[in-house]
Amino acid sequence: MSTEDKPAAPRSLAEALRGRDDAALAALLRSRPDLITPVPTDLTQLATRAGTRASVVRALERLDRFALQTAEALAVAADPAPYEELLGLMTGDEGDQAVAAALPHALATLREQALVWGPDDRLRLVRTARELLSPSPQHPSPTGLGPTVQEATSGMSPGRIQEIVTAAGLASTHDAVSAVAALTALFKDRRRMTALLADAPEESLEVLRRLVWGPPYGQVTADPAARLRWLLDRGLLLPTTPGTVVLPREVALRLRDGHAHRATEPLPPPVEPVGTHRPQVVDATAAGQAYSALATVEELLRDWDEGGPTVLRAGGLSVRDLKRTAVALDVPEPIAAFWVELAYAAGLIASDGEADERYAATPAYDEWLEQPADRRWVRLAEAWLAATRTAGLVGGRDAKERTMSALGPGLDRSAAPEVRHRVLALLAELPEGAAPSAESVLARLRWERPLRAPQRDDDLRTRLARWTLSEAELLGVTGRGALSAHGRALIGAPAAKSAADEPSGPGDKLPVHHKHHRVPVREPLTPAEQAVASATAARLLAPLLPEPLDHVLLQADLTAVAPGPLQRPLADMLDVLADVESKGGATVYRFTPGSVRRALDAGRSASDLHAFLAAHSRTPIPQPLTYLIDDVARRHGHLRIGAASAYVRCDDDALLNEILADKRAAALHLRRLAPTVLAAQADPAALLEGLRGMGFAPAAESAEGDVLITRAHAHRTPPRTAPEPVPDGPPAPDPTLLTAAIRAIRAGDLASTTPRKQTPVTNGELPRTGSAETLATMQAAVLTGEALWIGYVNAEGSASQRVIAPIKVEGGFVTAYDHTADEVRTYPLHRITGVAELADD
Numbered sequence: 001m002s003t004e005d006k007p008a009a010p011r012s013l014a015e016a017l018r019g020r021d022d023a024a025l026a027a028l029l030r031s032r033p034d035l036i037t038p039v040p041t042d043l044t045q046l047a048t049r050a051g052t053r054a055s056v057v058r059a060l061e062r063l064d065r066f067a068l069q070t071a072e073a074l075a076v077a078a079d080p081a082p083y084e085e086l087l088g089l090m091t092g093d094e095g096d097q098a099v100a101a102a103l104p105h106a107l108a109t110l111r112e113q114a115l116v117w118g119p120d121d122r123l124r125l126v127r128t129a130r131e132l133l134s135p136s137p138q139h140p141s142p143t144g145l146g147p148t149v150q151e152a153t154s155g156m157s158p159g160r161i162q163e164i165v166t167a168a169g170l171a172s173t174h175d176a177v178s179a180v181a182a183l184t185a186l187f188k189d190r191r192r193m194t195a196l197l198a199d200a201p202e203e204s205l206e207v208l209r210r211l212v213w214g215p216p217y218g219q220v221t222a223d224p225a226a227r228l229r230w231l232l233d234r235g236l237l238l239p240t241t242p243g244t245v246v247l248p249r250e251v252a253l254r255l256r257d258g259h260a261h262r263a264t265e266p267l268p269p270p271v272e273p274v275g276t277h278r279p280q281v282v283d284a285t286a287a288g289q290a291y292s293a294l295a296t297v298e299e300l301l302r303d304w305d306e307g308g309p310t311v312l313r314a315g316g317l318s319v320r321d322l323k324r325t326a327v328a329l330d331v332p333e334p335i336a337a338f339w340v341e342l343a344y345a346a347g348l349i350a351s352d353g354e355a356d357e358r359y360a361a362t363p364a365y366d367e368w369l370e371q372p373a374d375r376r377w378v379r380l381a382e383a384w385l386a387a388t389r390t391a392g393l394v395g396g397r398d399a400k401e402r403t404m405s406a407l408g409p410g411l412d413r414s415a416a417p418e419v420r421h422r423v424l425a426l427l428a429e430l431p432e433g434a435a436p437s438a439e440s441v442l443a444r445l446r447w448e449r450p451l452r453a454p455q456r457d458d459d460l461r462t463r464l465a466r467w468t469l470s471e472a473e474l475l476g477v478t479g480r481g482a483l484s485a486h487g488r489a490l491i492g493a494p495a496a497k498s499a500a501d502e503p504s505g506p507g508d509k510l511p512v513h514h515k516h517h518r519v520p521v522r523e524p525l526t527p528a529e530q531a532v533a534s535a536t537a538a539r540l541l542a543p544l545l546p547e548p549l550d551h552v553l554l555q556a557d558l559t560a561v562a563p564g565p566l567q568r569p570l571a572d573m574l575d576v577l578a579d580v581e582s583k584g585g586a587t588v589y590r591f592t593p594g595s596v597r598r599a600l601d602a603g604r605s606a607s608d609l610h611a612f613l614a615a616h617s618r619t620p621i622p623q624p625l626t627y628l629i630d631d632v633a634r635r636h637g638h639l640r641i642g643a644a645s646a647y648v649r650c651d652d653d654a655l656l657n658e659i660l661a662d663k664r665a666a667a668l669h670l671r672r673l674a675p676t677v678l679a680a681q682a683d684p685a686a687l688l689e690g691l692r693g694m695g696f697a698p699a700a701e702s703a704e705g706d707v708l709i710t711r712a713h714a715h716r717t718p719p720r721t722a723p724e725p726v727p728d729g730p731p732a733p734d735p736t737l738l739t740a741a742i743r744a745i746r747a748g749d750l751a752s753t754t755p756r757k758q759t760p761v762t763n764g765e766l767p768r769t770g771s772a773e774t775l776a777t778m779q780a781a782v783l784t785g786e787a788l789w790i791g792y793v794n795a796e797g798s799a800s801q802r803v804i805a806p807i808k809v810e811g812g813f814v815t816a817y818d819h820t821a822d823e824v825r826t827y828p829l830h831r832i833t834g835v836a837e838l839a840d841d
Contacts (some may be wrong), residue, residue, distance in 0.1 A: 001096075003096055008600040009118060009119050009121075009122050010080065010117065010118065010824050012047065012629045013047040013114060013126060014044045014046075014047035014048075015811040016047075016114075016117035016118065017043045017046060017047055017050075017114065018043050018753075019211055019700070020318045022742050022746075024823055025113050025466075025742050025745070026739075026742060027277060028050075028112060028114055028735060029112065029738055029741065029742075030162055030733065030738070031059075031112060031113050032050065032055065032058070032059055032114070032727065032731060033730040033731060033732050033733055034049075034054075034058060034156070034730050035049050035050055035055065035731060036057050036586050036730070036733050036737070036741050037730045037737075038769055039741045039744055039745065040745055040748075041265075041744075041745075041800075042748035042749040042753075043745060043746075043747060043749045044749070046745060047114070051127060051131075052128065053128050053130050053620070055508075056126065056129050058620050058729060059114075059115055060111050060115070060129065060132065060451060060541075060619075061449065061451045062131075062449065063109070063450075064448050064449070064450070065145060065264055065446075065448075065450045065452070065762065066102060066106050066108040066264070066266045066267075066446045067109045067110060068142075068450055068451065069090070069106075069112060069142075069261055069264060069265070069719055070086070070090065070103065070107060071115060071116070071125060071129060071133060071258040072104040072141065072142050072143050072607070073086055073089040073090055073143070073261070074086060074116065074123060074125040074130075074131070074259070075125055075130050075132075075133035075134045075141065076089070076134065076143055076249060077089060077147050078122075078262060079124060079125070079130065080118055080121075080122035080123055080124045081120055081122075081123050081124075082120070082121050082123070083107075083120040083121070083123060085122060086103070086107070087100060087103060088258050089258065089259070089260040089561075089757055090103055090260065090261075090264055091103075091258075091264075091569070092256070092257045092258040092259040093175055093190070093257045094257060095506075096264065096620040097264045097266065097610065099264050102222060102266035102267070102268070103266075103282070105267075105395075107123075108281040108314075110125075112438075114126065115129050115442075118447075122782060125233050134218070134481070135147060135249070137217065137240065137476055139798055140214065140215050140216075140584050142261075142498055143214070143260045143261055144212075144214020144215065144216065144252075144262070145216060145249045145252050145253070146161050146214075146216030146217065146246045146247050146248060146249055146252065147240075147246060147248065147262070148184070148189065148248060148250060149180055149184045149238070149248045149249075149250055149807050150180050150184065151185055152238040152240060152248055153180055153238060153248055154487060155175075155340075156176075156238075156239075158176040158179075159182075159752065161179045161180065162176075162179055162231065163178045163180075163233075164183065164234065164235040164634045165179045165182060165183055165235075167233040168183060168186060168196065168234045168235055168297075169196065170182050170183065170186060172751045175320075176528070183235050184250055184484065187248065187251050187254055188250050188253075188254065189233075190254065193251075193254045196234065197838050200230065200231075201226070203227035203232060204227040204228075204231050204236075204698075205228075205816065206227075206250075207227060207228065207237075208231070208236065208247065208255060209233060209255075210599060211237075211247040211252070212247065212255045212256060213251050213256070213262050213755070215582045216238070216245075216246050216247040216252060217240070217244055217245070217246050218244070218245050219243055219244060219245075220232075220239075220243060220244070223703035228245070230637055232245065235248070236248075236251055238447050243803040256574070259540070260833055265447065266688045268444055268447050268759045269443045269444050269447055270439065270440065270444075271426050271427075271429065271430060271436045271440045271441055271444055272436060272437050273430055273431075273434035273435060273436055273437075273438040273472065274436065274481075275434075275435045275480070275481065275482075276433050276434050276435070277433045277479075277482060278432070278433055279433045279437065279485065280433040280710075281433070281479070281480065281543055281727070282432075282433050282478075282479040282480055282482045282483075282484055282485075283479065283484050283485050283486070283540075284479070284544060285474060285479030285484075286476045286477065286478060286479030286484035286486065286487060286544075286803075287479075287484075287486075287541060287544035287545055288476070288479075289473065289474065289475065289476035289479065290377045290475065290541060290545070290630040291373065291377075291473050291476075291545055291565065292443040292476070292477030293377065293380060293474065293476055293544060294373055294376055294377055295565070296329060296331075297339060297342065297343050297348070297380065298369070299328070299329060300328075300329060300340065300343060300349075301337055301573070302362045303325070303329075304359060304360055304361060305361060305715065306360045306714065306715050307352075307360050307361075307715040308349070308358055308359035308360050309321035309324075309325070309358065309359055309806050310356065310357065310358050310359075311351050311357040311359060311407075312405065314402075314405075314409070315406050315407070315409050316404075316405030316407045316408020317340065317404055317405055317406045317408070318344075318405070319361070319405070320339060320404075322336060322394075322405070322406050325340065330556050330583065331469065332606070333395070333574040334391070334392070334395070335474065336406075336569075337345075337391045337394040337701065338391040338392075338405040338471060338474065339389075340406045340407060340408065341387070341389055341390075341391040341394075341406060341411070342383065342384055342387075342391070342475075342680070343346065343382040344407055344722075344723065345384065345386075345387040345389055345722060345723060346368075346379055346380050346382075346383035346722060347362060347720065347721060348361060348362060348364060348365045348368060349361055349362060349365070349376050349717075349721030350362050350717045350720035351715065351717065352716075352717040352718070353592075355667060358715075359371035359407065359825075360715045360716060360717050361714070361715075361716055362717050362719070362720045363716055363717075363719055364720070366716075369568075371547065371821070372538075372542070373473045373542075373545050374538040374539075374541045374542040374545060375538055377476065377538070377541060377688065378490070378534045378537055378538045378541075379475060380475065381475060381490055381534075381537070382530065382534055384420070384471065384475060385417060385420055385490070385491070386417055386617050386725050387416065387417070387723075387725060388412045388413055388414055388416050388417060388571065388725040388728075389412055389416075389517065389723065389725065390411055390412070390413045390467070390740050391406070391408075391411070391467075392463060392467040393411050393413070394406045396410070398410045409439075412725075412726040413460060413464065414465055414725075414728035414729075414755055415452070415460065415461060415464060415728055416622075416728060417421050417725060417728075418728060419445070419461060419465055419468060420468045420472075420479045421491060421751045422486065423445070423465050423468045423469065423472075424449070424468070424472065424477065424483065424490075424493075425440060425484070425491060425493065426441055426444060426445075427441075427478065428486075428491065428493035428494075429481070429484070432482075433482050434482055435478075435480055435481030435745070436467055436481070438465075438466065441465060441469070441717065442466070444467055445462070446461075446463060449461065458641070465716055469481075477490065481797075482585065486537040486540040486541040486542050486544075487537070487713050489526070489533055489536040489537040489540055490534065490537040491531055491533065492525045492532075492533040492534055492632050494531070498577045500805045504529070510671065526734075530739050532663045538556065542592065546564050547565075548564075548565045548566055548568070548569065548730045549562065549563065549564045549565065549566055549570075550566075550567050550570060550615050550616065550619070551570075551572075551617065551618045552566070552589070552602075552616060552617055553617065553618055553619050554613065554619050554620070554621055554622055554625060554737065555619070555622065556622040556623075556624060557624075558582065558590060558592070558622075558625055558628065559588055559589060559590050559591070560574065560578060560588070560589040560591070560617070560760045561586050561587070561588055562574070562587040562588075562589065562604075563586050566587075570616055572591050574593065574610060575603075576595075576602055577589075577591070577596065577598070577599040577609065577612075578590055578591045578592075578595050579592060579594075579595050581746070582751060586621065593628065593631075593632050593697075594824060596609070596628060596629055596633075597630040597632055597636060597692075597697055598634060600632065601699075602634045605633070606629050606630055606633035609633075610629065611627050612625070613625070614624040621771075632697060635696070635697040636697045636699060645679070645680060645681050645682065645683060646679070646681075646686075646687040647673070647676075647677055647678065647679050647680065648677070648678040648679075648680065648687065648691070648698070649672070649676055649677045650676055651676055651702075652676075653675045653676055656672065658693070659678065659691070659696070660672065660678070662694055664690075664693070664694050665690070665694065666688050667682075667690070668680045668681070668687055669681040669682065669689075684700060688700055705804050738775075740824065743822055744820075744821070747803075747818075747820035747821060747822055748820060749818055750803055750819055750820070767790065767791050767833065767835055767836040768788060768791070768833055768834040769833075769834035769835055769836075770778070771829070771830070772837075773834055774829065774835050775829060775832060776807070777835045778806050778809045778814050778829070778835065779806075779809050781806045782806045782807065782809055783806065786805070786837065786838070787804065787806065787819065787838055787839065788801075788802055788803070788805075788806065788825075788835050788836065788837060789801065789802075789803055789804055789835070789837075789838055790802050790804060790832050790833075790834070790835050790836075790837045791832065791833035791834050791835075792827060792832055792833065793833060794831070794832050799833070801820075802818055802820040802821075803819040803820055803838070804816035804819065804820075804821070804825075804827075805817040805820075807824070809829075812828060813826050813827065813828055813829065814826070814827050814829055814831050816834070
């Protein structure tokens, strides 16, 4: 192609965007969704928005380490820089084939995100990104480089510059500009720099070695030592402020053999498997954990069934209530916080909103209980994946040094869903049954988002990743550290490769994908995709979950063993009739006088209890259990308590004599009213509990003298929705929005860049014409078919400019094809501020 035929290089980012096709614009808006909120009016506004500090910072935070290193290298290169200069900064003088192979992809990423524009011979980093990444005393560059010779000598006297040039062995010049250029050329020349440094004292070279990889600044006294004076005299160190010197960028690059970074990382670090298990073992272990998760959430909600802990004034659970919940669930407090937050995220618990506000189960909990176990697990897993509330923060301190509580404010972290998805996606890239090391997962995440994950173990992203690994195991998404089949399906990952398909040679212990320079990062699923993935996960999990049993094994020591999960009616009845003694693979229930009395209080008779146990026991009912039920039932209700303040009545006056003689009854202040009636100053509930504490089995009665049957009353909140996740920036636009936005931007750009005749238009304003001239111009355009440029004010008072082709003018309206909206529209003539003809070309 001749020079005349070669297209001119764009002069601005807006021009560069104008040269993109729709697919390239869509890729930009997908990678930087903040640019589309709201939709820009034209490409100039899009370019302006893409160069704002907030948008550029957000884009830089989403770059992987190598793409960020490429941007950092461009920030210390010339502006504009040819591709060869960028390649030299990335590969060094000796070259690096891996870096050279990965650089085009990294540069394409920066171009796609509008952080770099221009052809390969004139690469430009957008101004805001250059300001953020360029070296400065206040914000050192990640490259460790300092200012250029020209920047460092900008305030130096011409005489001093000439002295440095002469000391460096160069001929003096007539002006400071040429002297600085000669000094810069010397420092860039490998041969001459080698000769200059060959005469340097070893102490001076040691100073350079300490500064070469940064930070490039050092402190000197008013009378520098000889080793520093030698460097200062030759410009190898240049003064910046009194007492401070800097190593010029050109000198550092020559000492580094051209490398902009100490270590360039073109390849993502591999996720290292530390153990491999049979996939069947992984899936079975994960399914067991999944069932335990369901049981734990049910136990939590059963514990709060009649109303849970009170809500703190500032919101959330108190430390005491969290401890009590942890004891009830038999788990450590951080794990209890996780289950509480998970149930909250799934919409199963909420505050009831009453004056004495308490946490309780929601109506959705009852619906959840009726679903199959696999669907119940999927709901919990979906809530966990999408939740921004982070249980791991419970017990920590917020920015105001206040303790963060479970279910309280301040636990939302918008990055949590993205980190969870990415950690699980990394596990999905390993062969079936392979469990990764946590450190290799963290190293990979740091490479993928270096600005969001600094090299330390206490940053938020690292903690989120660690919590994800442990929570996935608790929830049953993983088993023995490896991703399960239903966990893989939950995130929409493809079927895993078998470990047998993986290379097994000495140098091939890693999955094949690690040998490529990029592994695509899978975006979280859309709602429709997630619904399909969840259904698949439920289908895979269902056959792995144990079938609920309809029987228990009664034993002579007044215990019943449930060898597995029980059907819900059986489990509910056993919870009333017996106390849980131990959990695990089998649950052990113990029958006690108190538990049997609890069942009798709930309206069951002794014959009901015998029939229930006979129907659900695979072993004969032990005689001690029969005696226990009959003995408690015989005494149950023998004493009757009602409201006087309270009274006790009994047909057996000897039993009442026994109560009066008992010293423990002194606090009840009992006195005999009749041979079969005692009165008390305590209220009926206190009297009932007091006598039960003394070993009696009284029953409450109503005012009519009937026995009151006490049943637990489930407390439910009004209908509540699950908490909405806090978004991490604007959502990614869907294809429909992208198509509409690009069409609007193109049309607006056409309207703003189409040449116009200058007569009726003031530069930078909408056209202004009278109503008669507007009408005449419109009518003429209908006859000629020409397009016009109009100013238009809508009903809300917003002004805009449009390019239209009038079709019909009548009744005070013009019907025209609107090039801006790409459709036929009708406009009231009185809302058109003016009209201008387009230029002939």
